[in-house]
Amino acid sequence: MVKFTAREIRDIIISLLVISLAFDYIINGRDLDATIANFGYMVVVVGFGFVLHELAHKFTAIRYGYWAEYKMWFQGLILALITSYFGFVFAAPGAVYIHGYNIKKAENGIISLAGPATNIILAVLFLMAMPLAAQYNLLGLAVLGATINSFLAVFNLIPLVVLDGAKIFRWNPLVWIATMVLALILLAYSLFGVHIFSML
Structure with missing residues (x-):
């Protein structure tokens, strides 16, 4: 509990x-x-x-x-x-x-993964909410939410000792690579791809 x-x-x-x-x-x-x-x-x-x-x-x-x-x-x-x-x-x-x-190393890795994974999920939710947000003139806030959360995921996945990324990498490098790639894609889309969407 x-x-x-x-x-x-x-x-x-x-x-x-x-x-x-x-x-x-x-x-x-x-x-x-x-x-x-x-x-x-x-x-x-x-x-x-x-x-x-x-x-x-x-x-x-x-x-x-x-x-x-x-x-x-x-x-x-x-x-x-x-x-x-x-x-x-x-x-x-x-x-x-x-x-x-x-x-255990696996437990520590999964505990560390939970934070960036949460930001990735939030970034995806903000991106999915963009069409609805645009109808209420809140597109900028949805973009901000996606950008901030994807950035938080990328930053915390950097494999430095004090960050989540180091523990995840020690546990499972493949999981770290997959998570980092996904976070980078979301960040790139939030920063650049979203502007293309807003012009459509």
Whole structure:
């Protein structure tokens, strides 16, 4: 059974709101009215991409019987707000801490895969929602959701020690290659192919 502590729920909510605000500020510039008006959209298309990525790690780890808890990184959240002022976001809201004995390589790989896989699924859902979003003048938000989530997948799949990609690669290089290729295709389509769609 998945359990959340009061502190964990607080950390998730704060991370979700701060990351959403940081991206909202970048997209809407210094237009305070637009930032406020679009904040709810940013929570859906951006904030959930970060939070659901981390929760996917948590749920998968718990499924294997390990203790897992999300903890926000206060300095990372402050950096996100500061860097958004300069036109980019250093987005490191927090991480899921997993504890257990004798975590197998396959289990660790699958737990790590859960985060990028969640972003890939979200990116696909945003791309599938594009025709409907276009009817309500929300195509830009659907594109943003697809771009952010596919980028998160690609970034976290980089096989560096601190990222998910290294653990996935150590577990199964073929799974890593397939996942990275899919994430790159989605990112390329979100950045370039979508513009072709919007002109049709």
